[in-house]
Amino acid sequence: xxxxxxxxxxxxxxxxxxxxxxxxxxxxxxxxxxxxxxxxxxxxxxxxxxxxxxxxxxxxxxxxxxxxxxxxxxxxxxxxxxxxxxxxxxxxxxxxxxxxxxxxxxxxxxxxxxxxxxxxxxxxxxxxxxxxxxxxxxxxxxxxxxxxxxxxxxxxxxxxxxxxxxxxxxxxxxxxxxxxxxxxxxxxxxxxxxxxxxxxxxxxxxxxxxxxxxxxxxxxxxxxxxxxxxxxxxxxxxxxxxxxxxxxxxxxxxxxxxxxxxxxxxxxxxxxxxxxxxxxxxxxxxxxxxxxxxxxxxxxxxxxxxxxxxxxxxxxxxxxxxxxxxxxxxxxxxxxxxxxxxxxxxxxxxxxxxxxxxxxx
Amino acid sequence: xxxxxxxxxxxxxxxxxxxxxxxxxxxxxxxxxxxxxxxxxxxxxxxxxxxxxxxxxxxxxxxxxxxxxxxxxxxxxxxxxxxxxxxxxxxxxxxxxxxxxxxxxxxxxxxxxxxxxxxxxxxxxxxxxxxxxxxxxxxx
Numbered sequence: 001x002x003x004x005x006x007x008x009x010x011x012x013x014x015x016x017x018x019x020x021x022x023x024x025x026x027x028x029x030x031x032x033x034x035x036x037x038x039x040x041x042x043x044x045x046x047x048x049x050x051x052x053x054x055x056x057x058x059x060x061x062x063x064x065x066x067x068x069x070x071x072x073x074x075x076x077x078x079x080x081x082x083x084x085x086x087x088x089x090x091x092x093x094x095x096x097x098x099x100x101x102x103x104x105x106x107x108x109x110x111x112x113x114x115x116x117x118x119x120x121x122x123x124x125x126x127x128x129x130x131x132x133x134x135x136x137x138x139x140x141x142x143x144x145x146x147x148x149x150x151x152x153x154x155x156x157x158x159x160x161x162x163x164x165x166x167x168x169x170x171x172x173x174x175x176x177x178x179x180x181x182x183x184x185x186x187x188x189x190x191x192x193x194x195x196x197x198x199x200x201x202x203x204x205x206x207x208x209x210x211x212x213x214x215x216x217x218x219x220x221x222x223x224x225x226x227x228x229x230x231x232x233x234x235x236x237x238x239x240x241x242x243x244x245x246x247x248x249x250x251x252x253x254x255x256x257x258x259x260x261x262x263x264x265x266x267x268x269x270x271x272x273x274x275x276x277x278x279x280x281x282x283x284x285x286x287x288x289x290x291x292x293x294x295x296x297x298x299x300x301x302x303x304x305x306x307x308x309x310x311x312x313x314x315x316x317x318x319x320x321x322x323x324x325x326x327x328x329x330x331x332x333x334x335x336x337x338x339x340x341x342x343x344x345x346x347x348x349x350x351x352x353x354x355x356x357x358x359x360x361x
Numbered sequence: 362x363x364x365x366x367x368x369x370x371x372x373x374x375x376x377x378x379x380x381x382x383x384x385x386x387x388x389x390x391x392x393x394x395x396x397x398x399x400x401x402x403x404x405x406x407x408x409x410x411x412x413x414x415x416x417x418x419x420x421x422x423x424x425x426x427x428x429x430x431x432x433x434x435x436x437x438x439x440x441x442x443x444x445x446x447x448x449x450x451x452x453x454x455x456x457x458x459x460x461x462x463x464x465x466x467x468x469x470x471x472x473x474x475x476x477x478x479x480x481x482x483x484x485x486x487x488x489x490x491x492x493x494x495x496x497x498x499x500x501x
Binding site: 242 | 390391411412452461463477483487
């Protein structure tokens, strides 16, 4: 059943009378007079084009006008528009700026579009025809791709669970989250195509990966979802992209690994900036984020230890030590980002270091 | 006449290639980072803005740089030899491969977000270094 508006417009005598007056030439043009804040937005760097930051320079339209708690607009009206009386509430539930905001989101949104790529034509697929992988190596690549497809699909799901609940005043963040969904969809597409190219196949999904992704997707608030997805999961995805590229022996896999790294890095960049803004504005939430990451990192350990990830990595890396080195580097860089995000020394409370020590022993 | 490596002239020649190959670099997308290339004891500052390399110079202080790719001159020579011979780095000599496992080439940084600029713009930085394939470079 659709939403039922309080007025039956088709039977509204007042509306019909207004239409008749306008059609009779009685235009009051009130909407034309209500332009309280004219601006003259121009590209500051013409080669970059007209960016969100260019049109946000005026304080009446830029994000600086957004209060910490939005109480004045729950409608679809874009920030800076004139709000007439009686606009309906669209039921937004995320109405605190610090819950969502990151200053870098505008740059990352523009960057996402500028650095776009199209798997169908940009990946040099034909390079795979000359590849001499053994059957075991080929299956190991398909297995890694299978995990990446699952991760990417969830990376599209997570923003979709929150974007429609966010107040329209935060439109830059909503744009960015739509870009994340598109980026994640493209990664799912690209690695599905890689797995099935030529004599391909998908691999076996992982229960541990499923548990990890469920922890990410079931995060109770948007800041916790962002910390789980952007900061933790995509730190790992970025590192996996680096390892995928490192293991590649052909132009197609090199291309895929490099693009996985660059696309994942935008998630990471937003995550660091967002969580830093969040805990900076609301220090009482710091422990909440850290406790959540304690739990979700446990999920990452499950995936690190799963045969569906560990074994194909060993097959492709030529042994365990390069994989352990990759895990150490991924976790170390993640902890550095957590510190930059204002979460403190997570290595002192995280379950990840103990797991890495277990691997070393 | 060959361009000697390492030299400021070499990196300026790579800079010019980003202007000559404007379509290719625009296709890679915006790239906004200032990073360093340390060849032995010499440090070169390389600035990218929007689509092209805008500045190249020698510098002493790595602090303002997002990150520094650091390796002995022999490794850089080997990498550029691969670029020249294969019309672009082969899989073993991409900057990702050289920096990923074993730290053959090191990434120096103070700010993790500066470090992540390496990952965000890796494709452009690799394309920049791969432009050496068009230069008459003396790697001896």
